[in-house]
Amino acid sequence: MKRIAALAILVGILMPLSANPTGQYYALSLSLFPYMTIPHYQDEIPMRTAAGTEVMVGALGYRFAVHDVSLEVGYLGTTASITHGFYRTRGFDSVKVALRWAYQMKENLSLFTALGTEINFYRNVDSAFASFSTAVGAEVQLAYNSSYRLSLIFPLTIHLRKEITAIQSAVGLRYQIFPTLRGGR
Amino acid sequence: MKRAVHVLTALLLLIVLTGCEVFLQAPEQGNVYAILIALDYKNTTDQASLDGTLGDARELKYALKAVADKSKANAYHSYLFIQEGLGHSTSDVVQIGDQGPVNTYPSSTNLLAAFQALGHVTTAKDLIIVTYSGHGAENGELALADTGTGTTEKFAASKILDALQNVPGRKLMILDTCYSGVSIPDSGASHSTLTDNNISKWYSKYWDSSSYKKPDVFVMTASTNTLSYEQAITNGHSHGVFTNALLNGLGWTHPHTNDLETIAPAPPAAIKNSIMSVDTLYEYVKEYKSSDTWLSIFSPSGRGQHPMVSGGSLDMILFTF
Numbered sequence: 001m002k003r004i005a006a007l008a009i010l011v012g013i014l015m016p017l018s019a020n021p022t023g024q025y026y027a028l029s030l031s032l033f034p035y036m037t038i039p040h041y042q043d044e045i046p047m048r049t050a051a052g053t054e055v056m057v058g059a060l061g062y063r064f065a066v067h068d069v070s071l072e073v074g075y076l077g078t079t080a081s082i083t084h085g086f087y088r089t090r091g092f093d094s095v096k097v098a099l100r101w102a103y104q105m106k107e108n109l110s111l112f113t114a115l116g117t118e119i120n121f122y123r124n125v126d127s128a129f130a131s132f133s134t135a136v137g138a139e140v141q142l143a144y145n146s147s148y149r150l151s152l153i154f155p156l157t158i159h160l161r162k163e164i165t166a167i168q169s170a171v172g173l174r175y176q177i178f179p180t181l182r183g184g185r
Numbered sequence: 186m187k188r189a190v191h192v193l194t195a196l197l198l199l200i201v202l203t204g205c206e207v208f209l210q211a212p213e214q215g216n217v218y219a220i221l222i223a224l225d226y227k228n229t230t231d232q233a234s235l236d237g238t239l240g241d242a243r244e245l246k247y248a249l250k251a252v253a254d255k256s257k258a259n260a261y262h263s264y265l266f267i268q269e270g271l272g273h274s275t276s277d278v279v280q281i282g283d284q285g286p287v288n289t290y291p292s293s294t295n296l297l298a299a300f301q302a303l304g305h306v307t308t309a310k311d312l313i314i315v316t317y318s319g320h321g322a323e324n325g326e327l328a329l330a331d332t333g334t335g336t337t338e339k340f341a342a343s344k345i346l347d348a349l350q351n352v353p354g355r356k357l358m359i360l361d362t363c364y365s366g367v368s369i370p371d372s373g374a375s376h377s378t379l380t381d382n383n384i385s386k387w388y389s390k391y392w393d394s395s396s397y398k399k400p401d402v403f404v405m406t407a408s409t410n411t412l413s414y415e416q417a418i419t420n421g422h423s424h425g426v427f428t429n430a431l432l433n434g435l436g437w438t439h440p441h442t443n444d445l446e447t448i449a450p451a452p453p454a455a456i457k458n459s460i461m462s463v464d465t466l467y468e469y470v471k472e473y474k475s476s477d478t479w480l481s482i483f484s485p486s487g488r489g490q491h492p493m494v495s496g497g498s499l500d501m502i503l504f505t506f
Contacts, residue, residue, distance in 0.1 A: 037498070041398050044212075045205040080500060083460055084206040086355050087399070087499045090464065109189065119387060122375065124464045124471075127496035129375040130387040138189055162390070163374040163397035163498055 020107075021146050021178040027058030027070055031155060031172025035078045037089050037164045044085040052078035052168060056098065061176065063149075068102035068110065076118060089164070094120040094131075102139060110139040114155070132160045139174065149176040214505060215310030215354065216260045217253040218281075220299055221246050222291050224268040224319040229331035237415040237423035238318035239269055241361060243445060245316055245428065248437040251450040252461065256504035258312065264299065266291040268330040282306030291330045293340045300348040311354035312503060315345070318425055321362025323410070342368035349402045355501055356402040357463060361425040363413045365406030365493070372497035373397040379409045379491055403463045403501050405470075408490045427492055430473035434466050456506060464500040467492060 035050040054076045061070030076094035098116030105111060114135040121128045137155035144150065151174045159166035223242035226232040246263045253261035264279045266289045278286035284302035288295045307313060320328035321342070328337035342360060346368070349356045360368060366379070374397035376382045376390050407413040407427030414426045418439045424432065429439075434455035441448050455461050455469040470492050 039498075041396070043399060043499075045209055047205045049206055080464075082206040083458075083502060083505075084209065085211050086502050088462070088502065089498050090500050119384060121378070122496070124468045124500075125494050125496060126378045126491075127372070127375040128378050128382070128387050130384075130391045132391075140189075161374070161498070 020141075020144055021149055021176075022063050022065060023178055025058070025061040025063055025070075025149075025176045025178045027056070027061050027072065027174060027176045029054070029056040029058070029072070029074075029153065029172055029174040031153060031170035033157075033168040033170035035081075035159075036167045036169075037081065038166070040163050040165070044087060048081035048084065048089050050079045050081040050089060050091065052076065054096070054168075054170065054172070056096070058100070058176075063176070063178070066104040068100075068104070068112075070100045072096075072098045072100055072114075072116075074098070076120075080123075090125065091123045092120045093123060094118040096133070098133070098135075108141040110141070110151075112137055112139055112153075112155070114157075118159075120161075129162065131162070134158050134160070135168075137170075147178050149178070150174070151176075212310060214257045214259065215308055215312065216262065217249070217258045217312045217314070217504075218303060218307060218354075219246060219249050219261070219263040219314045219316070220266065220296075220303070221263060222266045222296065222315070222317045222319070224291055224328070224330055224337075225270070226268075226320065226328070226331075226337065228268065228271045228273055229335070229337050231331075231336040232320050232328050235319065235415060236417075237425050237428070238361075239267060240422060241318035241425050241428040242267060242316060244424075244432055244437055245435075247445045247448060248432050248435040248450055249314060251437075252435050252453050252504055255453070256461075256506050258504060265289060266296060266299070273331060273333040290332075292332050293329050293338055293344075296329070296345065297348055300345070300352055304352045307352055307354040309353050313349070313352055313354050313356045314359065314503075315349065315356070316359040316361070316428075317342075317345075318361045318428060321360065321364050321368075321413075323364045323367065325364070325368045327360075327362060343370075346370065346402050346404070357501065357503065358402055358404045359406075359431070360404065361407040361413060361428045361431075363408060364410055365413065366409035366411075369404045369406060369493055369495055370400075371395065372400075372495060374498065375496040377409075377493065377496055379493055397497050399499060400495055400497060400501070403495045405463060405467055405492065405494045407492060409493050411490055413490055426490065427470065430470040430492075431466070433473060434469035456504075459506045460502055461504040461506075462500045462502045463494060466503065467494045 035052040056072040056074030058070040058072040080091040081089040096118045100114040102112035116133045135157040140152040157168040221242035223238040275290045281302040326339040373395040436450035436453040455466045
């Protein structure tokens, strides 16, 4: 019974009740991805595979009619790579800051790009490094009302580390909350 | 829009499925060679004598053998280089592969001869572990054996690392000395959070001219730039605090009999997902720090003993099971 009630509340929140929301918003994005590392040094294999997750919080976001800009902070975590041969890449945790811009192409489809920088901490070995990242991707709107917007996101991120260039091809969800009701377009 | 979703899904699958690890055959494991160096300094006046070092080397020899025997490694060969008691030399020699006999008194001459001999014996598939239990100085010098001069021989750990560069195989050097962390080479791509560091240094490292190479030698040390300690395990039996944690990670438990050859160690606690790597071993040693002994020497100010390991993006696999 509780499950049904929770589901009903969720559907109630997500059902499109009004026009596409605009204005200032807060956002929460969660994405999962394979993390493919291409080393700049000589390695046993040309690319190593790990997995990762990213949680971003948009504290300063604003959605115009078709443009959407937000400054986001978040966490990025990757696992160690699959062991192959005598080495594997180390897993790490990161604190990330990114500036994101999205452009709504169709009613339910937006394209976005982001630029970010990270401080990364290797999980086991007390060592840190800085990095930069850039992302492009598509955002498919799943549901919205005047206060909320839920999208499926497909960011393709290039993680620019000093000794590695990594590719993250993620699938995720982005949830935006519009605290002030400003009406539709 | 459906088409866009399909294209993105296909791209994602393509990237996942082209993971090199799936298609490329992993190289087979080779032999394990361990060179275990320890000094008690009872024959010299310029260093305080140490009680736990000889036990460190002797027990590591058997602990590593037990791990190697359990792993997929082919054969295990170990060589003790020990300075014990009042003498300034030894007649003991070891044969490293088919190379000529090498005297086991831990002077720089003998150690370099041993590494040179190893260089003719090992292959890229082999694992070479070098351990050193003894004194170390703030400038990264090790106090090697007094050959009768009245003082120990000050020998930079970096010279041993240089000598190991010429030995084929993957190499791990383990230093249980004071200030041992200063001997860890700069990774070129990351910055230790245990030494003086801050966010501007991390960004400076990104832009500076140094570069990262797959390390020829990984280094794991007992401390950063602080003292390293010994602890009494049982009456008359001591170890370096770091080496005791390392031994535990390898499955070696205390108390034990004096006949080390007959000891059957427990399954190594530092194995994770069927491998033991530099990082799994290091992680175990760090967590072992939470024991009473570690806590008593670990200070919140950061001047307590804290192990350290080579930085950078790669972890080296030591044993596969």
